[in-house]
Amino acid sequence: MTIIKTILRRLGAPVRAEASGREVEDELQFHIELRTRDNIAAGMSPEDAVADAMRRFGDLENIRAVCEEIRRERLAGVMKMAKGLIWIMLGCGLTLKLAAQVDAMRLVGHFLILIAILWRLLIHLREMQPDLRRIMAAEQPAPSVIHSIDLSVGGFAEAPPTSVPAYDKDGRTPVERLISDESSGATTK
Amino acid sequence: MAQSKQNLIQGTLAMLILRALARGPLHGYEIAQRIQQSSEDVLKVEEGSLYPALYRLEGQGWVEAEWGASENNRRAKYYKLTRAGRKQLAVETSNWERLSEAIAKVLQTA
Numbered sequence: 001m002t003i004i005k006t007i008l009r010r011l012g013a014p015v016r017a018e019a020s021g022r023e024v025e026d027e028l029q030f031h032i033e034l035r036t037r038d039n040i041a042a043g044m045s046p047e048d049a050v051a052d053a054m055r056r057f058g059d060l061e062n063i064r065a066v067c068e069e070i071r072r073e074r075l076a077g078v079m080k081m082a083k084g085l086i087w088i089m090l091g092c093g094l095t096l097k098l099a100a101q102v103d104a105m106r107l108v109g110h111f112l113i114l115i116a117i118l119w120r121l122l123i124h125l126r127e128m129q130p131d132l133r134r135i136m137a138a139e140q141p142a143p144s145v146i147h148s149i150d151l152s153v154g155g156f157a158e159a160p161p162t163s164v165p166a167y168d169k170d171g172r173t174p175v176e177r178l179i180s181d182e183s184s185g186a187t188t189k
Numbered sequence: 190m191a192q193s194k195q196n197l198i199q200g201t202l203a204m205l206i207l208r209a210l211a212r213g214p215l216h217g218y219e220i221a222q223r224i225q226q227s228s229e230d231v232l233k234v235e236e237g238s239l240y241p242a243l244y245r246l247e248g249q250g251w252v253e254a255e256w257g258a259s260e261n262n263r264r265a266k267y268y269k270l271t272r273a274g275r276k277q278l279a280v281e282t283s284n285w286e287r288l289s290e291a292i293a294k295v296l297q298t299a
Contacts, residue, residue, distance in 0.1 A: 033263075
């Protein structure tokens with residue numbers, strides 16, 4: 001069942017492709033916003049909090065571009081697979097339609113052809129949509145990540161990080177600590 | 190002892206992300222927090238670098254993402270480990286343990 005769910009999720013990716021561009025933006029913005037709120041809760045001024053959040057995040061434009069590129073490559077792969085499946089479905093449908101001796105099987109053939117055509121049409125429409133959106137977006141100013149951060153809500157305070165040595169009292173490295181702590185947490189859970 | 194703030198060794202970030210997700214779904218910020226807190230602030234992840242790594246892990250099928258509501262009711266993208274990701278984590282953890290044991294032996298004998 002999980003395998004079927006995974007396949008369906010992956011094949012559905014082209015349909016979600018148009019939304020994903022905005023999702024990268026939303027995800028990165030959400031991160032910076034949370035860091036900003038934590039900074040404010042720890043006593044920074046809003047301006048310093050935003051500046052620190054941006055500094056910790058790194059090169060936002062570059063990271064966004066890399067994420068978009070990875071997403072595009074993945075979608076291209078999924079799209080190729082989906083188109084391959086459509087051809088297989090179409091082939092099976094036509095074979096059943098022309099060669100099947102039983103009406104029920106011919107009906108299945110018709111159904112497969114219909115699904116393949118609809119699926120291909122849907123992908124085609126989604127492929128066209130980004131162009132339309134780009135044209136529409138060109139008429140509106142691009143949103144600024146920093147200006148859209150909502151600084152009004154605090155409450156994410158946590159203690160500021162404490163200074164610790166690279167090795168703990170048992171001589172473990174940070175990674176070893178991470179692994180053993182997580183393992184013990186998982187077993188107690 | 191002076192505090193040692195170390196950059197993450199190239200390639201270990203994926204393992205740390207997978208490990209952070211082993212206990213349940215987290216969004217990107219929580220993953221960064223989890224890694225930093227678990228390492229007691231020794232490992233400082235450049236926070237933005239998490240996202241390309243997460244997207245690659247998603248592409249490899251080791252994590253999957255789903256949008257949900259965060260603790261402050263904001264829309265957030267949550268990542269969770271897949272079965273393949275869990276296997277990969279076991280492999281990477283084992284490799285890392287072998288490597289660190291080998292290095293420790295060299296340091297003890299050299």
